[in-house]
Amino acid sequence: MFCRPVAIFLLVCLPLYAAFDFQAHSTRSAALNNSYLASSLAADAFLLNPALSINTGKFYGSLYGYRPFSMKEFGYGGGMLVLKQARTAFAVAVENFQSGTIYNEGKGTVNAAFQLPGSRFAVGASVNAYWISASGYDDLNTFGLDVGCVYHLSNSVRFAAVINNINQPRLAGNQEELPQRIQLAVEYQGADNIQLHGVLRKDSYFPLELAFGIEYQIFRSLNLQSGFNSIGSMPSAGVQFTAKNLEFGYGMQHHFELGSTHVIGVGFRG
Secondary structure, rough: OOOOHHHHHHHHHOOOOOOOOOOOOHHHHHHOOOOOOOOOOHHHHHOHHHHHHHHHOOOEEEEEEEOHHHHHOOOOEEEEEEEOOOOEEEEEEEEEEOOOEEEEEEEEEEEEEEEEOOOOEEEEEEEEEEEEEEEOOOOEEHHHHHEEEEEEEOOOOOEEEEOOOOOOEEEOOOEEOOEEEEEEEEEEEOOOOOOEEEEEEEEEOOOOEEEEEEEEEEEOOEEEEEEEOOOOOEEEEEEEEOOOOEEEEEEEEEEOEEEEEEEEEEEEEE
16 A cells, blocks of 8 residues: 555655755745745745844744645655744744654755845855664754845846755765755736746756746635646646634645645734
8 A cells, every 4th residue: 555655756856956955945935836926915935035033023933734646655744833033034944854753854954035225135044954764774854054135126027046055965965965056936916916936946967947826816815826847847826815813824736647736824913
């Protein structure tokens, strides 16, 4: 019962994603296919661009989870907390992917971001702790550094740039490095209730990746989202509902061979 989905996952899914490159970091992340690196609103996007923790008000926290491609043998869960004081923001996050007691892959993030006084420019950095444990094998762990920035060209256009694993970390001294990746992103707000996102990604091992996303605010409390990713040709969609300070979300990504991943989450902002 267990061997078949494991084989499918290893043979089909892993060529699409490197270690610790989780499908989604939140419901919005899933719905927009990780395309919103230049977002003007989303505080949860600091896991994609370290500069974006600056988007929070005073406080933001969330919990989220999913089963990759609806495979019951696998599970992912995560949570984050973001605090902001004046032009400086600090954030922490923990993410974990596992298959029972056989395999466990985790990532812990500590982040700081700063907006320059009187400027449209913000920068941020995240230190990531990575760990892997697998039954019958020695545990592996390492640290990585991500840096990012975002620039408001105008009220409608924002640009962003991110370098992941800038220090080229190695797992326990092994030759296999975690991929170093460069990302360039843009956000365009065509109307008060529509935001368009786009990102180009290139890492050490895989071809150039292109992702798009769109957000449409139907009401003040209801957002619809959709996206597309060229790697794996995965369409995505989702919805965010806000009630006062509470935020409820659902995101879905569909892989034409592996099936759908459904992400649910809840957040609170102050």
